[in-house]
Amino acid sequence: MSTTNQTNAHGQGASHAVDSSVPAKAQEAVPKSVEEKIPDAAHNTGSNDKTGKVSHATGDSIVPQTLQEGLPEKVEKVVPNAIHDTKGATFSDGSVGK
Incomplete structure (x- = not known):
């Protein structure tokens, strides 16, 4: 039996995260497209900038990351x-936080 992770066409079979609170087996079982929907603070795939999963907080926030x-x-x-x-945050529509 091979211990090498192989991915299928949907990105299943390997995690795409560098840091994650998601269990390893779950990371490997879901498609990459699903992994990228999880905020990087919980499952860091480095995809936040591409997916819009970013915080626009410029100061204090009591909202968990x-x-x-x-x-x-x-x-x-x-x-x-x-x-x-x-x-002062700039949003994707060009508006600025007040």
């Missing part, structure tokens, strides 16, 4: 700065 990366921009924009400070 994993949630910050998973929140849609429209949610980040409406959360008060006292909870999640996005003052």
Whole structure:
């Protein structure tokens, strides 16, 4: 039996993360496209910039990093700065946090 991980056309069979809180067997079982949907704070595939999973916090935030990366921009924009400070952040639509 071979111990070499082989991936299929969907990226299954190997983890694409450098750091992860996701169990190894689960990492290997899911397609790469699913792995990249998990925020890098929980499962670091280095794909945040390509997928938009980024936090726009420019100051303090009481929101856990994993949630910050998973929140849609429209949610980040409406959360008060006292909870999640996005003052001065540039969003993908060109708007700037106030």
